[in-house]
Amino acid sequence: MSASGKVKLDAMVVAVVGVVVAGAIYAGASVYRSHATQSAADQQTIAANDAMQRLRVTLDPNQFVGEVKRAYQIAERNPALLAQLHCWCGCDVTDGHKNLLDCYRDTHGSHCAICTGEAIEAERLAAQGTPVDKIRDALRDRYENGE
Numbered sequence: 001m002s003a004s005g006k007v008k009l010d011a012m013v014v015a016v017v018g019v020v021v022a023g024a025i026y027a028g029a030s031v032y033r034s035h036a037t038q039s040a041a042d043q044q045t046i047a048a049n050d051a052m053q054r055l056r057v058t059l060d061p062n063q064f065v066g067e068v069k070r071a072y073q074i075a076e077r078n079p080a081l082l083a084q085l086h087c088w089c090g091c092d093v094t095d096g097h098k099n100l101l102d103c104y105r106d107t108h109g110s111h112c113a114i115c116t117g118e119a120i121e122a123e124r125l126a127a128q129g130t131p132v133d134k135i136r137d138a139l140r141d142r143y144e145n146g147e
């Protein structure tokens with residue numbers, strides 16, 4: 001082999017090694033990237049679950065039956081909706097409730113036809129795409145004078 005041939009071979013070896021190293025670095029970086037993305041997503045899931053736990057302020061629907069169970073299920077599913085609605089059963093005065101969600105934090109909602117009716121009606125209207133202020137109006141019209 002001539003001297004110039006040897007140089008060429010060395011150059012090729014360097015080039016091949018270079019490509020392999022670059023490829024390995026690239027692969028390593030993308031593995032790291034997808035790892036980083038995944039753990040960020042995991043952290044988000046953990047944070048979301050944690051928030052769910054802390055937002056789980058209502059009683060377990062399974063301890064009730066019928067319409068009451070349904071109302072507690074709505075409270076569990078849709079706390080943000082109920083928290084924006086007024087309960088017209090008078091519990092704001094008698095129990096210091098601030099909104100309809102409060103009725104489902106204890107057994108109050110289980111022996112109050114207004115609380116139950118409001119939750120069911122609220123979810124029905126929300127499912128139709130009714131905005132919260134319109135739901136609030138509808139509940140007032142329906143329940144401000146009792147059941």
Ligand SMILES: [Zn+2]
Nearest residue numbers: 087089091103
């Ligand atoms: Zn109430």
